[in-house]
Amino acid sequence: MKRCDMGKVISVINWKGGVGKTTITHHIAVGLQKLEYSKELGLEKYPKVLLLDADAQCNLSIACLGDNQFEDLTYKKDTPIPTIKDIFEKYLDDGTFDIENNIILKEKVRSREPNYVFNHIDLVPSHPDLIYTDMFIAQHNTKPKPKIKPNLLQTDVYKFQILDAILKSVRDKYDYILIDCPPNLNYITQNALYASDYYLIPTIADKLSSYGIMAVSNAVNNLNNNFMAASQDYNETKLLGIVLNNIREYRKKPKKSQFNIMQSLQQLFKNDVFSQYLTYGDGIPRASAMAYPVFALENKFANAKRQGDFLREISIEFVKRCR
Structure with missing residues (x-):
C-alpha cells in the first residue's frame, strides 16, 4: 500500500x-469531531483519529482517560493493559506486535459527563516506565536483528524504524495518527519522526521558546538527511506548522510583548506559522482537571467558549495543511 493511500x-x-x-x-x-465536517472540512464523515502517547509523563493518556481509569488500566487490574512501552520491547524481542488487537484502546477518549466518549478517536496509552525504553533500544544488540528492512541488517537504522513498522498495520484504518512526543530527541522521538509524514511545533510566545523552534527544525532536517541516506524507502518528514499557545490578549488582541515575538516568528518562518493562535485562559485547565476537553465547558465559561472557538479554527487549518 502506498503511503498516500494511508492516514497521515x-x-x-x-x-x-x-x-x-x-x-x-x-x-x-x-x-475534528466538533466541526460540521461536511461544510468545514469537505468530508463525508468524521475523521478517524488515533492518538499515540509517546511521553513517559503520560499526560495525554491521563487527559483522555482520566487519572483513575488510566491507573486502573495500567496498574490496578490483575492483567494490566499493554502500553507503548510493550510495543517497543516486544518488537525488539521477536519482531512482532499486534497493535490493533492488543494495545489500541478503542472509543475510550472522554467527551463529557456522565460517561460519553468520542466514537472516532482511539488511543495508544503510555507508561511511566517508558523512560527506560530508550536505554533498552540503545543497548539492544541481539542477533538476528528484527527484519524491518532486510537490506539494512548490518546497520542500527532498525532502531529508528520500529514504530513505523508497527503503525503500517493500522495506518489505512485512520485518517490521522497524532503522536505526542517527549521534550527531547531520544530514540522514541526519532522513531516517531521516522514514521511521520509531518511534524507540528506548539510554542508559547517568549524569547527562549522562539529560539527553540529553529533548533527543532534544524534537528529534523538533519534526521531527514540521515534517514534518507540509510534507507531508500524513507519519506521526508515535513514541517506542518507552528501553533502559538497561551497568548494573552488585551481587547481581543495579543499583548504587545507577545505580538512582537509573533511577528518575528512570522517573518522567520513565513507561512509555517498557523494563522490562528490559542489564547491563555482558565477554560482548558478547568476541563483538564476533570479529564475533559475544553469543549465540554463551553456552555459554562466564557474562556472555555473562546478557547474552543480558536481550537476549531486550528483544527480546520490543521486539515487544510495536511492536504
Whole structure:
C-alpha cells in the first residue's frame, strides 16, 4: 500500500516543556469531531483519529482517560493493559506486535459527563516506565536483528524504524495518527519522526521558546538527511506548522510583548506559522482537571467558549495543511 493511500502521521514536538504539546494534540483530535465536517472540512464523515502517547509523563493518556481509569488500566487490574512501552520491547524481542488487537484502546477518549466518549478517536496509552525504553533500544544488540528492512541488517537504522513498522498495520484504518512526543530527541522521538509524514511545533510566545523552534527544525532536517541516506524507502518528514499557545490578549488582541515575538516568528518562518493562535485562559485547565476537553465547558465559561472557538479554527487549518 502506498503511503498516500494511508492516514497521515503527525508528530507533535518541541524540546521545551510547558508549551502545550499535549493540549494541542488532544484538542486537535477532539476538535475534528466538533466541526460540521461536511461544510468545514469537505468530508463525508468524521475523521478517524488515533492518538499515540509517546511521553513517559503520560499526560495525554491521563487527559483522555482520566487519572483513575488510566491507573486502573495500567496498574490496578490483575492483567494490566499493554502500553507503548510493550510495543517497543516486544518488537525488539521477536519482531512482532499486534497493535490493533492488543494495545489500541478503542472509543475510550472522554467527551463529557456522565460517561460519553468520542466514537472516532482511539488511543495508544503510555507508561511511566517508558523512560527506560530508550536505554533498552540503545543497548539492544541481539542477533538476528528484527527484519524491518532486510537490506539494512548490518546497520542500527532498525532502531529508528520500529514504530513505523508497527503503525503500517493500522495506518489505512485512520485518517490521522497524532503522536505526542517527549521534550527531547531520544530514540522514541526519532522513531516517531521516522514514521511521520509531518511534524507540528506548539510554542508559547517568549524569547527562549522562539529560539527553540529553529533548533527543532534544524534537528529534523538533519534526521531527514540521515534517514534518507540509510534507507531508500524513507519519506521526508515535513514541517506542518507552528501553533502559538497561551497568548494573552488585551481587547481581543495579543499583548504587545507577545505580538512582537509573533511577528518575528512570522517573518522567520513565513507561512509555517498557523494563522490562528490559542489564547491563555482558565477554560482548558478547568476541563483538564476533570479529564475533559475544553469543549465540554463551553456552555459554562466564557474562556472555555473562546478557547474552543480558536481550537476549531486550528483544527480546520490543521486539515487544510495536511492536504
